[in-house]
Amino acid sequence: MANWIDDLAVDRGRIAAGTHHDPHGVLGLRERGGFATLLVYLPAARSASIDDRLELSRIPGSDFFQWQGPPGTLPHHYRVCWRDSHDAPHERVDPYSFLPTFGARDLTAFSGGHEARAWQ
Numbered sequence: 001m002a003n004w005i006d007d008l009a010v011d012r013g014r015i016a017a018g019t020h021h022d023p024h025g026v027l028g029l030r031e032r033g034g035f036a037t038l039l040v041y042l043p044a045a046r047s048a049s050i051d052d053r054l055e056l057s058r059i060p061g062s063d064f065f066q067w068q069g070p071p072g073t074l075p076h077h078y079r080v081c082w083r084d085s086h087d088a089p090h091e092r093v094d095p096y097s098f099l100p101t102f103g104a105r106d107l108t109a110f111s112g113g114h115e116a117r118a119w120q
Contacts (some may be wrong), residue, residue: 042064
């Protein structure tokens with residue numbers, strides 16, 4: 001398996017700092033080199049899994065967790081399950097398993113202060 005995660009080191013740093021322009025382009029499930037690859041960001045998590053059945057590996061020294069396996073193993077909208085620093089369980093459907101809802105036109109209007117209904 002390719003070491004795809006090293007290629008994303010700068011992106012991971014920017015996501016952790018809250019300065020990445022497109023986290024949806026990095027996080028979530030992707031196909032890379034013939035493998036399904038998943039990257040999730042879970043600050044203060046001790047451990048993580050997908051649907052309580054597939055263990056995610058922590059990227060050393062970070063709050064990112066990864067999984068790599070055969071394509072088609074995960075459903076389109078998988079649940080991320082984790083235990084926090086107090087060992088409390090949490091779970092949610094990964095928001096990065098859904099397509100982005102804002103297009104380039106929306107982002108341009110918002111950035112330029114021209115989006116009259118941004119709260120919607």
